[in-house]
Amino acid sequence: MLELKNISKEYNKRVILDHVNMTVEDGEIMCIVGESGAGKTTLLRCISGLERIDGGQILIDGKEFDPYSNQNNDSVIGVVFQEYQLFPHLKVLENITLAPIMVLKKKEAEARQEAMQLLEGLSLADKAKLYPYQLSGGQKQRVAIARAMAMKPRILCYDEPTSALDPGLRDTVKNIILDLKKSGMTQIVVTHDMDFAKQIADSILKVKPSRG
Structure with a gap:
């Protein structure tokens, strides 16, 4: 189980994530949705260790885990980037x-x-x-x-996996994600596509731009 407790992140004194809380059970699909600039990708980057959190805790199975400093993080949390890389x-x-x-x-x-x-x-x-x-x-x-x-990885994260795909390929990605769920893979999907989220998610976290 992955838990986020009061996660905070700032860029140039601008608050991007303001005490975000989230729990993803093993084998579940969590979708993070929200408008552009709400911090969806920043949250994913913090979970995957590409960004260091400024405050809060990340826990796996109840034990504190720092994805940013974990040298073998790819064997714990994997990422499928929007631009594939x-x-x-x-x-x-x-x-x-x-x-x-x-x-x-x-x-x-x-x-x-x-x-x-x-x-x-x-x-x-x-x-x-x-x-x-x-x-x-x-x-x-x-x-x-x-x-x-x-x-x-124990957890697989996706950043906008359908953003550049036509409807047919969108369904292909949906089926891949759902097939991985059957194998027990825990997955976190950042998407602006609420319809897609509803088709695959066990739970949905809606993020909003911080006023900070």
């Missing part, structure tokens, strides 16, 4: 195996085997030797999901 000079398979080999110290053969299993599950096995520029937006999205999953 795939390495353009690496092929799909290399994009997925790089972190498991470098961070988790897996042998290359093992990392490649697990990566191919992920690609097969996402209907991308035939794209393993392609470069990101050779993929469609939806394919890049799925590769980004596979790359995050390769680190075997």
